[in-house]
Amino acid sequence: MKTKDIMLAFLIVLIWGINFVAIKIGLHGVPPLLLGALRFMLAALPVLFIARPKVPLRLYLAYGLTISVGQFGFLFSAINMGMPSGLASVVLQAQAFFTLVLSALLLNEQWKKAQLAGLIFASIGLAFIGSAHGQIMPLLGFLLTLSAAGMWAMGNIITRKVAATGPVNMFSFVVWASLVPPLPFLALSWMIEGPAAINSAISHLSWTSLAAVAYLAWAATLLGYGLWARLFSLYPANQVAPFSLLVPVVGLITAWLVFGETLNGLQWAGSLLLMSGLLINLFGGRLKSMILSTAWAR
Numbered sequence: 233m234k235t236k237d238i239m240l241a242f243l244i245v246l247i248w249g250i251n252f253v254a255i256k257i258g259l260h261g262v263p264p265l266l267l268g269a270l271r272f273m274l275a276a277l278p279v280l281f282i283a284r285p286k287v288p289l290r291l292y293l294a295y296g297l298t299i300s301v302g303q304f305g306f307l308f309s310a311i312n313m314g315m316p317s318g319l320a321s322v323v324l325q326a327q328a329f330f331t332l333v334l335s336a337l338l339l340n341e342q343w344k345k346a347q348l349a350g351l352i353f354a355s356i357g358l359a360f361i362g363s364a365h366g367q368i369m370p371l372l373g374f375l376l377t378l379s380a381a382g383m384w385a386m387g388n389i390i391t392r393k394v395a396a397t398g399p400v401n402m403f404s405f406v407v408w409a410s411l412v413p414p415l416p417f418l419a420l421s422w423m424i425e426g427p428a429a430i431n432s433a434i435s436h437l438s439w440t441s442l443a444a445v446a447y448l449a450w451a452a453t454l455l456g457y458g459l460w461a462r463l464f465s466l467y468p469a470n471q472v473a474p475f476s477l478l479v480p481v482v483g484l485i486t487a488w489l490v491f492g493e494t495l496n497g498l499q500w501a502g503s504l505l506l507m508s509g510l511l512i513n514l515f516g517g518r519l520k521s522m523i524l525s526t527a528w529a530r
Contacts, residue, residue, distance in 0.1 A: 233467055240459050241475040249482020251452040252317040253490050255308060258444035262433045263425040264308030267445065269417035272300060274449035275410035285405045291394050295405075296412025299387025299457070304413075305420065306380035315373030318493045321483025322503045323361060323377040328474050328510070329354050330385030338389055341468055350474075350513030357505030360498050368496065388464060395465035402465050403458035410453065477510035 233241075258267050311320055329351050335341040362374050394400055421430055463472045480503065487493040495503065 237463060241463060244456050244459050245478045246482055247451050247456045248479045249321060250486055252321045252483045253486045254444045254447045255311055256317040258441055259312050261438050261441040263429050264312040265305060265417050265421035265425055266430055266433055267308055268304045269414050269421060270445045271448045272410045272413040274445060275453040278407045279411060282404045282407050284408050285400045287394055287397055287400060287405060291390060292409050293412055294390045295387055295409045298383050298390060300413040301416045302383030303380045306376045310373040310376035313373050314370045315377055316369060316493045318484040318487030319369060319499060320377050322480040322506060323374060324381050325477045325480060326358055326378060327381040327384040328477055330382050331388045334385055334389050339392060347513050350509040353512060354506045354509030357502040360502030360505060363498060391461050391464040402461035406454060406458045406461055474510050474513045477507060
């Protein structure tokens with residue numbers, strides 16, 4: 233990857249790490265599915281000024297229903313029922329490995345030995361985290377967060393399909409795809425959360441909640457996913473996806489600073505294994521080459 237694009241990847245990491253604290257703040261006054269609807273209503277506002285990319289409607293729908301409705305419906309619900317925001321930032325990064333599996337099955341992208349080793353480490357880490365469920369982390373919250381990771385991975389594959397249609401302004405695509413989620417989110421909110429909860433949240437919407445929604449819409453969605461989609465349009469999915477595993481570093485720190493969240497021993501062990509999976513995935517091949525080169529030089 234070019235240095236400029238690596239720096240953009242790190243900017244995404246910062247934006248998305250803070251995103252989990254913003255979600256928890258937003259959920260203080262707004263139920264999760266309604267929060268999803270408000271997020272994408274704001275994210276879709278720039279369609280008034282941006283031309284629609286010539287991408288098939290089915291891809292707009294597929295992207296909006298997976299990476300937007302699916303991912304955030306599950307994630308917001310998980311955090312709302314007690315999943316710690318910092319730990320959610322860790323578990324959600326299983327999407328990188330779901331993406332590796334889906335890219336091999338659907339895009340015929342080849343795995344390297346380092347990626348397989350990273351997947352094994354990450355799987356053990358997730359097992360550690362899942363086994364530590366209890367009062368601090370409900371099991372259902374953990375499973376919902378894993379489901380969100382799976383939906384994100386599906387959205388990554390769809391992003392590659394979008395890029396394959398020809399030159400596409402990915403920021404514009406993300407903006408126009410934001411028109412898809414509001415209606416499904418509102419319908420789900422009406423059916424599951426109920427009209428009384430919707431009316432109460434809207435009538436008592438605070439400036440804090442509005443600021444959280446604005447951050448989720450314009451920073452995390454438009455800027456974050458716009459840049460993310462651009463990177464996926466330029467590089468193989470298995471090269472871009474692992475960067476997201478750095479998001480928990482920011483997520484854990486900000487959750488600790490803002491909410492005082494901490495992890496128990498098993499959760500720390502699982503998180504470290506998951507992060508080790510990233511390091512092996514990203515640098516395992518290079519380290520092997522360096523070791524072999526050094527051995528040959530001697």
